[in-house]
Amino acid sequence: MHAYRSHTCAQLTKANVGETVRLSGWVHRVRDHGGVLFIDLRDHYGITQVLADSDSPAFAEIEKVRAEWVICIDGRVKARDASMVNPKLATGEIEVYATGMTVLGAADELPLPVFGDVDYPEETRLTYRFLDLRREKLHQNMMLRSNVVRSIRNRMWAQGFNEFQTPIITASSPEGARDFLVPSRLHPGKFYALPQAPQQFKQLIMVAGFDRYFQIAPCFRDEDPRADRSPTDFYQLDIEMSFVEQEDVFGAVQPVIQGLFEEFRPDMKVPGDWPRIAYRDSMLWYGSDKPDLRNPIKMQVVSEHFRGSGFAIFAKLLENEGTEVRAIPAPKGPSGEPVGRKFCDRMNAFAQAQGLPGMGYIFWREAEDGSGMEAAGPLAKNIGHERTEAIRQQLGLEVGDAAFFLGGKPEQFEAVAGKARNEIGRELGLAETDTFRFAWIVDFPMYEKTDDGRIDFSHNPFSMPQGGLEALMGDPLKVHAYQYDLACNGYELISGGIRNHKPEIMYRAFELAGYPNSEVDKRFGGMVKAFKYGAPPHGGCAMGIDRAVMLLADEMNIREVIMFPMNQRAEDLLMGAPSEPTNEQLRELRLRVLPKEA
16 A cells, blocks of 8 residues: 555545545544544545544544644545535545554644634734645635646647747846846846846747747736735736737637636626727726726716806816816616615715715705606705706616716826726626626827826837827827727736837837937847847737636635735745845845945
8 A cells, every 4th residue: 555645535435435545634623522533634635534433543543633733544434324424525425434543744733723714814824824725715726726827828729829938037127117136146236137027028039930929927026015916926828929910819818818717717607798998988987997897887077067057166177177077877776776865975975085075966866746856965956957957868867866976187086986986886786796897998098197297108118009100209198009908807807019019119119208219229129139130010918817816716815816925015924035135145246235224
């Protein structure tokens, strides 16, 4: 017999009754039933119930074991009594009567339990991540991640893509975040960078004549953490294709992503109609460039109904250039319960909690005198029946419905409006709960104005401007890029673009962002050089693996689907990173650490 096991803890069935077996695993739980000991023995594959009574030669040794000890059990397979069958376990029809036991690894008192769903502080969980990973839900998440990656690879190969690896140690490249720098021992004073993405390399692969590339690529960005983003490193499905337009990329990617979500969440609907929504429309309708389309509410501009009205706040605001008033329709939900004043006041308080003065509102109800429908609320009284009726008709609302209003410069209230839209849809029961809704967000602006008035890239600097070189001769803030994102249920899942493959357009694009030709040659010399030797039109995208698994696992925090994540302060509490270098390391690299500023 094998030294440690003849079967895993998920293999034994009624067909094995009477056999002598050997199992190894962790003590998941110990139960003492007055002279009869039961152990739930757990390994990677599942759980088997082990029992020992006072007649068992192993009884005295089994009495000593505690939770999470690693043990090896010899025994005979027995059928459980019909009343004791556990249908939740693959091995629920049998148990193993222990005839011998060996302790392979004893365990100290546990800093957090593995059995059960007790919620422990994140710092404790990450410090003892190896224990945390033994918990059933987290173990399932990691196996889901592994299977997702395998499925992605199979689907990409089936689509005619080839997998290539790109360098980890490379040069710095502006990808919208801070680089992690690596000092060079052989070249004192110079630094490598860990790649924020394989962007330049995958474009060079296209220039080299390989038609369809993909990679499960590690990426490194020194970013502030948030629930759906790791602060240090992450993995992405990286894709690039030659001789393609935007629709070709969409056509290649959709079967992979849709098939993936259908495979791993068969309980959810995955509609195949993925709309194309212009960035400008997405911000107007949803207040976000990653809209949650499970919520049917669309915001609308209603400025004309307030211009010159009796509601002085909005009327005066609209006299300023670049301002507008937007409405968030709030139709009554499936319950048919009218949207009344209490709900409106609650949403107004929600906006105030987000830092805005509040939201004006109107709700429509049956008139108390029986004369029909009337608009109610302070805002309705100020603008009168004719204007409120025009608003109602524009928004398509009826008796029992309401609308909320925000005004100002869109960039100042769009984000809060988007959150309010989501909150309203959730509270009224309008949003779907059993669906993954995908949408391509297209026509991103190529440039944006920074807080100090400079022009900078708003997205990927390597995207092709719509209109080519001619478009870059006018107002840069009016230039759109062949840049696109795939949104799913309020998250950005994919980002990509058709690339700029012509040196003259590339020089001009960077010039508008304040990079002279010499700086472009210095930073991107390899790519500029390659483009001068026959570059094909090409484009691609990248999907965050961690974020996709987070959606599939129905988790709210990305750390629940990463094997060894950092904490909120970008610290690895298990391994003790970041750590202080030794003086010898600093001397070898010719570096000096400055003391912290007081």
